[in-house]
Amino acid sequence: xxxxxxxxxxxxxxxxxxxxxxxxxxxxxxxxxxxxxxxxxxxxxxxxxxxxxxxxxxxxxxxxxxxxxxxxxxxxxxxxxxxxxxxxxxxxxxxxxxxxxxxxxxxxxxxxxxxxxxxxxxxxxxxxxxxxxxxxxxxxxxxxxxxxxxxxxxxxxxxxxxxxxxxxxxxxxxxxxxxxxxxxxxxxxxxxxxxxxxxxxxxxxxxxxxxxxxxxxxxxxxxxxxxxxxxxxxxxxxxxxxxxxxxxxxxxxxxxxxxxxxxxxx
Amino acid sequence: xxxxxxxxxxxxxxxxxxxxxxxxxxxxxxxxxxxxxxxxxxxxxxxxxxxxxxxxxxxxxxxxxxxxxxxxxxxxxxxxxxxxxxxxxxxxxxxxxxxxxxxxxxxxxxxxxxxxxxxxxxxxxxxxxxxxxxxxxxxxxxxxxxxxxxxxxxxxxxxxxxxxxxxxxxxxxxxxxxxxxxxxxxxxxxxxxxxxxxxxxxxxxxxxxxxxxxxxxxxxxxxxxxxxxxxxxxxxxxxxxxxxxxxxxxxxxxxxxxxxxxxxxx
Numbered sequence: 001x002x003x004x005x006x007x008x009x010x011x012x013x014x015x016x017x018x019x020x021x022x023x024x025x026x027x028x029x030x031x032x033x034x035x036x037x038x039x040x041x042x043x044x045x046x047x048x049x050x051x052x053x054x055x056x057x058x059x060x061x062x063x064x065x066x067x068x069x070x071x072x073x074x075x076x077x078x079x080x081x082x083x084x085x086x087x088x089x090x091x092x093x094x095x096x097x098x099x100x101x102x103x104x105x106x107x108x109x110x111x112x113x114x115x116x117x118x119x120x121x122x123x124x125x126x127x128x129x130x131x132x133x134x135x136x137x138x139x140x141x142x143x144x145x146x147x148x149x150x151x152x153x154x155x156x157x158x159x160x161x162x163x164x165x166x167x168x169x170x171x172x173x174x175x176x177x178x179x180x181x182x183x184x185x186x187x188x189x190x191x192x193x194x195x196x197x198x199x200x201x202x203x204x205x206x207x208x209x210x211x212x213x214x215x216x217x218x219x220x221x222x223x224x225x226x227x228x229x230x231x232x233x234x235x236x237x238x239x240x241x242x243x244x245x246x247x248x249x250x251x252x253x254x255x256x257x258x259x260x261x262x263x264x265x266x
Numbered sequence: 267x268x269x270x271x272x273x274x275x276x277x278x279x280x281x282x283x284x285x286x287x288x289x290x291x292x293x294x295x296x297x298x299x300x301x302x303x304x305x306x307x308x309x310x311x312x313x314x315x316x317x318x319x320x321x322x323x324x325x326x327x328x329x330x331x332x333x334x335x336x337x338x339x340x341x342x343x344x345x346x347x348x349x350x351x352x353x354x355x356x357x358x359x360x361x362x363x364x365x366x367x368x369x370x371x372x373x374x375x376x377x378x379x380x381x382x383x384x385x386x387x388x389x390x391x392x393x394x395x396x397x398x399x400x401x402x403x404x405x406x407x408x409x410x411x412x413x414x415x416x417x418x419x420x421x422x423x424x425x426x427x428x429x430x431x432x433x434x435x436x437x438x439x440x441x442x443x444x445x446x447x448x449x450x451x452x453x454x455x456x457x458x459x460x461x462x463x464x465x466x467x468x469x470x471x472x473x474x475x476x477x478x479x480x481x482x483x484x485x486x487x488x489x490x491x492x493x494x495x496x497x498x499x500x501x502x503x504x505x506x507x508x509x510x511x512x513x514x515x516x517x518x519x520x521x522x523x524x525x526x527x528x529x530x531x532x
Contacts, residue, residue: 012311012315012317012319016350016351016352017348017350017351037374037388037481038372038374038388038390038392040306040308040320040370040372042306042308042318042319042320042368043318044310044318045278049278050366051278051366051367051368051396051397051448052308052309052310052318052366052367052368053278053308053368053394054306054308054320054368054369054370054394056370056372056390056392058388082283084282084283085282085283086282100316100317100318101317101318102308102317102318102319102320103320104306104320104322106304106306106322108303108304108483111419111420111485113420113423113488113503114427115427115428116427116428116429116431116435117412117413117416117423117424117427117429117431118431118435118438118439120416120419120423120427122303122304122324122419124304124322126304126322128319128320130317131317146383147383150383150386153377153386153388154377154379154479157379157383157386158383160473160474160475161380161381161382161383161386161474162381162382162464162467162470162474163382163383165382165383165384169382169384172384173384182317191489191491191492192491192493192494194493198428199493201428204428205493205495206495206496207426207496208426208427208428208496209426209488209490209494209496209499209500209503210490210491210493210494210496211488211489211490211491211494211499212488212489212491213420213485213486213488213489213503213507214485214486214487214489215303215483215484215485215486216483216484216486217374217481217482217483217484218481218482218483218484218515219377219479219480219481220479220480220481220482220515220518220519221480222379222475222477222478222479223457223477223478223479223480223519223522224475224476224477225457225458225476225477225478226457227458227460227465227471227476228458228475228476228477229471229472230472230473230474230475230476233475233477234475237379237475237479241479249484249486252486253486253489256489
């Protein structure tokens with residue numbers, strides 16, 4: 001029998017609002033992170049700085065020790081950055097387990113247009129993980145993560161470029177590994193949900209259009225560079241573009257059709 | 267003569283990597299925030315918590331005191347949330363200027379596919395602002411912000427719903443106003459940029475396709491709810507969907523054609 005691994009609920013990651021939308025499943029949380037093009041990574045710049053910092057970064061969940069681990073198993077979060085950036089310096093200088101970070105991923109799947117502004121919402125998927133970031137120093141692990149991250153931008157791209165990176169490239173690129181200690185996700189799907197005070201008011205229902213506008217990320221026709229010498233767009237690129245477009249659209253449209261649970265408000 | 271207002275450069279907001287992509291212009295930074303569907307808001311949950319928190323929120327730059335202020339003038343950031351959420355409690359209990367937060371917005375406009383993984387990049391727009399968040403207590407200001415935020419999701423939606431919010435709705439919704447003290451943005455556009463060691467290597471250039479895959483957010487056909495009683499999708503909705511789709515696509519495609527500065531690497 002299968003089992004579902006979940007992140008432990010703690011005050012820091014427990015969802016208190018719309019609890020039925022919350023998920024602590026590793027699979028759901030890791031999937032949202034891995035399908036998001038830009039992650040937002042937060043860290044404290046130091047005791048003298050009042051404000052937390054946020055950096056947009058490219059990253060991916062994976063396991064160097066168990067590369068065949070599936071998405072619902074314990075994984076690390078690998079983040080790609082530049083050698084002299086502030087987060088890398090902080091991680092390099094951090095003591096103990098590493099630099100405490102929070103990694104967030106969010107996708108909008110639809111605009112929920114209800115009778116009242118208060119019942120408006122998005123269909124969306126969001127996830128956060130919290131953990132300790134350390135620089136990857138092992139060369140094999142670094143290469144593993146670089147390939148993982150490159151292929152997350154476009155499937156199979158790594159093997160179809162000039163690899164491996166040379167000395168200068170290896171040293172200018174820094175990979176952070178976040179050991180995850182906590183995580184949570186939130187998924188909203190379904191349609192419009194209004195309250196009786198409005199659905200029973202004909203003056204309102206006769207003039208306010210309600211429904212959902214699906215939203216998804218579209219990849220356009222690949223545009224070759226001036227220097228490109230490969231005559232045709234390779235199959236792995238056009239297949240990726242087609243699969244993303246179909247999958248993204250399908251998710252956004254299917255999300256609308258999901259039956260809302262009874263307790264759902266907006 | 268016009269003048270361009272910029273956020274002061276401090277260690278906390280100064281871009282050190284790819285400086286030519288950095289912007290401190292209020293107009294550019296505010297525009298990125300206002301055109302992003304989900305903002306990521308970071309805050310410290312308290313001294314006993316090692317990890318910063320990130321919350322996906324809907325928000326918008328605006329000025330209650332000077333509602334006609336244009337996008338490149340000093341503005342506050344209004345964020346929408348629920349009355350009992352953690353960030354609202356922290357802001358309510360904060361002393362002095364308010365709760366220190368960082369607000370981030372990022373958009374991907376294209377995948378830059380170069381000869382080597384290290385030269386891969388995104389066309390993107392990202393912005394962060396840092397400031398002090400306080401709860402909006404003035405009812406008129408709260409209504410101003412609720413309308414601003416609702417119309418940022420879909421232009422003109424506020425006036426086409428049941429408004430104003432009633433007592434219960436006003437008290438369950440909380441608006442945070444972030445007084446901005448610092449901000450910065452980063453914009454990457456243009457095409458592929460590779461290094462001579464690779465562009466001069468025929469073994470590489472003959473087999474690696476290089477170019478850009480434009481990326482943009484698409485809004486689908488509006489899907490009426492089961493309860494909807496308005497026969498046609500109203501013009502302000504279809505006009506919004508059409509304008510967003512055309513504008514988003516155009517931005518992503520035009521970004522590719524921008525001439526790269528000489529010092530641009532990847």
